[in-house]
Each structure stands twice: as C-alpha cells, then as structure tokens.
Amino acid sequence: MNPLNRRNVGIFVFDGVEVLDFAGPFEVFSRTRLAPGIDSRRSDETAPFEVFTVAAAAGMVTATGGLRIEPHCTFATAPPIDLLVVPGGFGTRALVNDAGTLAWIQSVAERSEHLTSVCTGALLLAAAGLLRDRPATTHWGALDLLGQIDPSVQVERDMRVVHDGAVTTSAGVSAGIDMAIDVVRRMFGDDVAADVARYMEYEVRR
C-alpha cells in the first residue's frame, strides 16, 4: 500500500514550539505531489511523503501562542523516520539541556536520510553535536548562541537555507517553508518543488 516507497517525515513538536516553524514544513511536505496541479492533492496517490508529528511523550502539546496540537506519536512509538524536522521556538531553551531529547535526535539522525531544522531548532542539533564543523544557520536572534553552543559551527549569518550533506538548517520561522521546498527540490527536482510552491502561492527566497 506504499507504491511510491513514501518517505516518513517526522516533525518534532514540544511545548513552546513556534507555530509556523512546524506548520510551514508540515504544509510543504504533506502537500507535495509528484503529479502537478490541484486535483492530485485530493488524494495521497502521488504523495512522496508520509508526514507525522512526534512528541517526547503522549498528551497534548501547546505551541507558542497557545495552539494545541495532538502529536501522532511519541519518541517510543514513532515509525522509522527518513527525514526529521526540528523546529524552533522558546521551548528550545529548556530542551538544549534535556538529555532525553538530545539522545532521541541523535538516534534518529543516525538512521535518517535527512536531518533538518527551522529557526532555533538548530540549537538542538548543535547541542546534540550534529552540527560539528558544519555550516549552519538559525533565527537572526540566536546566531551568536548557535556559535556558543558549538564553536566549531560555521555560523552563516546571511543565508535563509544552509545545506551541508544530509543536514539542512534554516533561518527564522517562515524560512522553514523555503527549507522544506529546497529539500523537495533536491529529492524530486525543480518541477515538483515549483509545483508545491505554486499550489501554496509561495515564492521561494534564497
């Protein structure tokens, strides 16, 4: 029942996650279709991604601004993740010191094809040692902090999306949309990426 060999996209959610940080990539990956247009989006037939949210434990998650979401699965119950999205938000401030979260991100990163972050989600990747000696970016308000967490990170201050091998980080909040579209482009080509951007009426920024 998975004719496309669909990739599992796990989006990490936690209390204090910034709404657009997770919702932007959720929108892009869940609405990507290999067949263009609008009708192809009425079904999952040509959807190359299976997208779900993952929290540390069961129970509702409260995002920034009070949006309440119900995660699809937990660290313990999540299926294998091919592409991990680590969003940001003020909630990351506590999680950079949370051994359980960092260990989970490390274990997923070891087995996934793509590791991505939006905004201050990069702080979690850095704290987990996953940005060592890599170029990376984050929200403009956290660029210095990123370099403090891991001084070996080459902090990119003027890029919206930074891609280094299997790791893609992005600037703040809305840049997660550009990041996700860039990942789609690298995996499925310019036409598929342009089609989901057109569907979303989004103009990609570099």
Place this chain on the structure above:
Amino acid sequence: MNPLNRRNVGIFVFDGVEVLDFAGPFEVFSRTRLAPGIDSRRSDETAPFEVFTVAAAAGMVTATGGLRIEPHCTFATAPPIDLLVVPGGFGTRALVNDAGTLAWIQSVAERSEHLTSVCTGALLLAAAGLLRDRPATTHWGALDLLGQIDPSVQVERDMRVVHDGAVTTSAGVSAGIDMAIDVVRRMFGDDVAADVARYMEYEVRR
C-alpha cells in the same frame, strides 16, 4: 487584566482546513507585539491580540495532511470575536452548503471589526453573502468558483490581498501571512507590521 484592550482574533477551524491557511495568520496575530524585538515576545505584555481557534463543535479537528488540533472553543462557547479569520482547504467544499456554519459566520461578521479569509475561505464568505458587490480574491484554483457562488463579487485575479472596508480576502495558502500582516499594518501602523515580519523573517509580497 487586559490593559491594551486586546482584540479577540477567532480563527475558524474544521476538518480539511489547510494547515498553513490557519497557521500563518495564527502565527502573525499571536506573535505581534507593540514593542519591537525578541524579548517583547517572551510575554503577552504588549500583545494587542488574543488569538484562539473556534470549531463548530467540541472535539479534535483534523487538518489537511492529518495534523490534529484541539480547538479552544466552539461556535457556542467562543467569546465575542473582533477579528474573524476564515481559512480555506478542501474542507470548505462541504461547508459552502452548511447552513449552520454560514449562519455563524454571518452572526460573527455582524458584530466584528474585521472579517478576513485565506484561500478558499473566501468561498464561505461568498456563500454567506458577505462579499456581495465587493472586490475579493481566493486561491488561483478557485477564482472561477468564487464568481459562480456570487456573481456580484468582483473577482481579483492578480492580487495577493484584497481589502474592502471591513473585509479582507487573500489568495492561496501562504498569502494568509501577507493578509494578516496587512491587517496588523492597518490597525497598528507600518513599524509594528514590519517588526512582526522581521521576527518571522518574512518578506511581505503585494
């Protein structure tokens, strides 16, 4: 406890609502602050909006792509709404014929300061008779349908945000972000609008 005379922003959610359609405006309105920068966003002290989601009835809502959200209130329990956001998504196809939904939108519109839509949310406003003789827009794939639902609507085919008195409609999906920032600009001025866009690292498109 409401020193700013905060405006209540109600965001309608329903099964099949497009994720970014509601999440974009949720992000903009909930992260707007009258004091600039990042620290002002650590509290609600200078937040001019109180943002909540509203569904027809209690219970979880499943957005497009399967994102599960828990509405803050229902048609029956929602506080007075000053600014209504009607998002789009395939779920609107059933709702354009749902008398209860249309009656609720009409009753909120009568008492609110601002009536807004994103994407195919405009179809619901049109079906509720709220776009009569007005310029309006919607997702590019639904422009013809908008004119069919109410032939008196002046369908704007090349605008991202259309503002006519108390009614603001926007083009597809990501255009809801521009719509919300435009409403912030009209209510609180260029600086406050530019500050939330900068916080979100979003470049407004016209």
